[in-house]
Amino acid sequence: MPESGAITSSRNERATPVALVQLIVFRLGDEDYGIRIEQVKEVTVTPEVARMPKTPPFIKGIANLRGDIIAILDLEERFRLRKAGRPLPEHSYTIAVEAADYTLGLVVREVPRPLTLPLSQIEPTPEFVQDANSHEKYLEGIAKLPDGVIIVLDMRKLLSPSEVMRLPGKPAS
């Protein structure tokens, strides 16, 4: 393969400028989570959410985001960081995330913030953590910062329709 040389040289990071990633960082429970900015469509104050019957409790309902009707998810409940079935707080923010062919809203309680860091700072999650907990297989890696860690989520895995509708602790149907 003619490209193989190029791949080796890009791995050799002393020769190339540092690859950067931009994350949108938000708080779930007492932990910081991040999503790559290219997977985020917009961040907005949560619009009016209509509860949708027949959905798991962590789906807070549906909302009208500029004419698109999107489902609003509470990842704190999805990851079992808080008790399920709580009503949404009066003020919250929604991160609209783009999946393959639809958009989904993640509700967060504090304003999400952008963050740029070198790609090398994100370490892949060790195997044993991947299997340890139900939500950690959506992890892309963990970014170590001087003041703590950011758990970087892989939205494509998290947002497959069967995963979204799955109740925590139950296998995907």
Place this chain on the structure above:
Amino acid sequence: MKTREQEYRELFMAEALEYYDSMSRHLSELERNPNDAPALNELFRLMHNLKANARAMGFMDLGEVAHHLETLFGLVRSNEREFAGPLVRVIFQGVDALGSMIRAVGANQPLPDAQALLENLDRLVRGEAPILEGEEAENEEESSRKLELSDLVYIQVKKLDNLLNLVGELVIDRDRILTLAQEIGNPALQATAQHLFRISDDLQYSVMDARLVGVGVLLNKFPRVVRDVATAENKEVELTLSGQDVQIDRNILQIITDALLHLVRNAVGHGIETPEERVKAGKPATGHLELSALTERDDVLIQIHDDGRGINTEAVRRKAIERGLTTAEAAANLDEQAVWAFLFEPGFSMAQQVTDISGRGVGLDVVKLALDSLGGQLRVDSKMGEGTTFTLVLPTSIAVKGALLVEVDERPYAVPLLHTDTVLALPPEEFSVVGGVLVMHAQGQAVPVVPLRMLLHDEGDELFPLANKTELQGSQQVLIVNYNNRRLGLLVDRFLRQQNIVIKPLSKPLDTIDLFGGVTLLGSGQVCLVLDVPALTRLFLSKRP
């Protein structure tokens, strides 16, 4: 408003001009390369279509020239004539003559005389040499030639779909502006909002109108289908079509294509008897099938009527009991309509036995599903020995539907009017409990009643708890819905109002919840779920105690 006649003439013109352009192009190709088989085939096909269209419109002279040219192309195609020499010149003259005839039709002028040309074409067909006039005639022809662009544009349905969606959005925002204008109370703003209302109404109407096609575009495909099925089944069937002019949204027609095909095949294959059986039963040997379309208020009805053996109601009744869809006691009291409704149960029709006995039912649930997806209805009427009529009740347009808004737990829900029957407020005394199910009486019929809340919040596989009358406090708001001849009363908190809604489909991952047909945005910007009555009915039937 244009007359139908004018509209047809314009359509004919547009098509004919397009044929003429393609013919000229292919002819030039053929002249460069006389062995260009695809060009030759295309010429033959275009000529054939032009002939058929011209004759259908009554332009006999035009049809005659096209017919002669078609014959000649046929001979060239079968290598009986060579595309060379004087033949080429006559053919070019012929196509030019077609062009001037088409233009004459468009200008409403008498068609030019083509006698000399027809004679020359005849000579060529007979294998004689044509009599060609001098070059001058041809030069004159050249100087009088005009280039024309058609008055019609062809447009992808996708583009129209997009336009319709945008108009849907516009209408929602318009309603919101109207509400806001009323709240603010500024007269100038209100007047502008009113104007916006009228304009967007017209716009919506125009876009919907642009999507309408005659039902004929589908019906006209059926003579061939009927012929083929009848031949395969050794039946003699005469097909009558009517109402081809009835206008309907193109996408609706697309969605019911398979359903209609199914019903027609069924009617010929199973409904209509063999000639021998028919004669024995005292009927004419040739069966009669009628496909007709008509408008009824805002709906379009498409009927498939055959004069065959009809539905064997008793066989269907027996089969329904056998399959556990009903009990023997309940079945005995069901009227014909209620029994026929079993034919549309999923899987019911798959039973070979029913097909053999009653000659009906293969995949009728598919037909039903197609209609449900459109918010349409399917009606059956049949008489043993005399025949069966299926009526498809279709909306003219998909975009806007009338709906009744109801409220449960302070949230609005929309129920499409097509499935609503009656709205009642009843005191608790009017209800009774039969077999654990709440029942009320409406128009002399017992109707099961269920709180809508219970259907919406149902989870797991357990049956509903037994109904308890003491839970009913004060006047009860009942909405009776109707699906497949089954009536079901839904208890709601409040009736809000009736209004036209634009239904948006639910996006992933929520599209798997079948209780909801989609969402709509109310004038206030509020999100409102649209209930799917067929799914609610099915849920009730599977969960009743």
